[in-house]
Amino acid sequence: MTETARAATTPAATSGSKSEQAYAAVKARIVDGTYSPGYRLVLAKIAEDLGVSVVPVREAIRRLEAEGLVKFERNVGATVSGIDPTEYLYTMQTLSIVEGAATALSAPLIGAADVARARAVNAEMRECLQHFDPVRFTRLNQDFHSVLFEHCPNPHILDLVHRGWNRLASLRSSTFRFVPGRAHESVDEHEALLQLIESGASPDDIEKAARRHRSATLDAYLAQTNAGSLSAH
Amino acid sequence: MTETARAATTPAATSGSKSEQAYAAVKARIVDGTYSPGYRLVLAKIAEDLGVSVVPVREAIRRLEAEGLVKFERNVGATVSGIDPTEYLYTMQTLSIVEGAATALSAPLIGAADVARARAVNAEMRECLQHFDPVRFTRLNQDFHSVLFEHCPNPHILDLVHRGWNRLASLRSSTFRFVPGRAHESVDEHEALLQLIESGASPDDIEKAARRHRSATLDAYLAQTNAGSLSAH
């Protein structure tokens, strides 16, 4: 389930149309980092790789553009968007807001079993910190939040969260690195969040906590960046 | 400027490609109600209307699908999405959140001139209530909020707001009607919001107020609906 949850974004079914196939394939390559930010997406090339013609590929790229994963310039071509630290800031800020809302809306629907599952994931995350496994850590982090959002009653908001994640994924491996200390804080905040939920705290408090959880990561990044070069690109 | 603000959604330029043209045209027809929810979008027909071939139209529709304005079923066709009251609820709830955030982020950047402009718009809205002109009222309502959001430093969030508005626009004229009393409350809340901003209230308070402004409209709608038939479709 976590796998599907990670992939899902647009309602469009996973049917076997070539357009869908192209969409899924290109998106997967962007999210998993095969195509990193700035990568030039040449229609004909992708079409050949996938064994289809250019028309479905164009469609796929247009959709990805609407999701913000790709930048498409008239008569020039498509490139994987990202790179820009400003973009990272925008994305994180937006995520902070929609994740906060998603968590608050989900909270009343989260049962003891879910909390237990989330705790298990969080424990694994702690292990990752021992062995220093950032990739797995990131994946588990999504799993953790997936558990929280599973029951989110508003699919639109959930969709926004997923889109944000995808955007981040396209950025992560290349430009933006871990802020070491932050990871430890993160798992602690997860535990705090779970306790808030268990204790039946007000949606407002839960939202604030969830929101801060995300903003704190952004702040840590900004602090680190500004330490190096202060000039925001 | 209000006109552009109302139209903008996807970063894609307004260049003259046929694909762009088709996208803009279909979107406009959805937003202005020419194509109401459930309307069957036949590719060949649209292509002929616009004097282009089907390929650019497909692209356009795919983009609109990613924005949530259109539902696209494999081998069946595209229809204008909407209709469903549940969808209305989701959209309003989401808007409440992103508008709240957008307002809070914009507030520190709003100057006296902007406030004055917003007041002028709000005054016009009051007039609309006298002459009962819901269409103009809705348009002015967007103008009002456009003034507030103009300076929003996060374009992603602004984009989400616009998308929400477009979705609402596609719904409004057909299914969802005004809740009469609500309109009066609305202009009062606008004034209160402006005063909050002028007084330099905390972003948190501003966000709450802006959020409630939107939720209240939703609540009014729900109350009215439940009064009639309680069964949420």
Next chain:
DNA sequence: GAGTACGAAATCGTATACGAAACACTATGG
């Protein structure tokens, strides 16, 4: 009379082909 099976029309999905625009490179003049 109701339900099912078949066939025709409508519509979608994709490949191919060709024209148009942008880009890179070279040659020429200052």
Next chain:
DNA sequence: CCATAGTGTTTCGTATACGATTTCGTACTC
């Protein structure tokens, strides 16, 4: 040596064409 104009190549943009799928209407059977 640098700037600029011209040419060739790459890549995009869209029209057209055809095969695939669904839908709807009709006839047939029970």
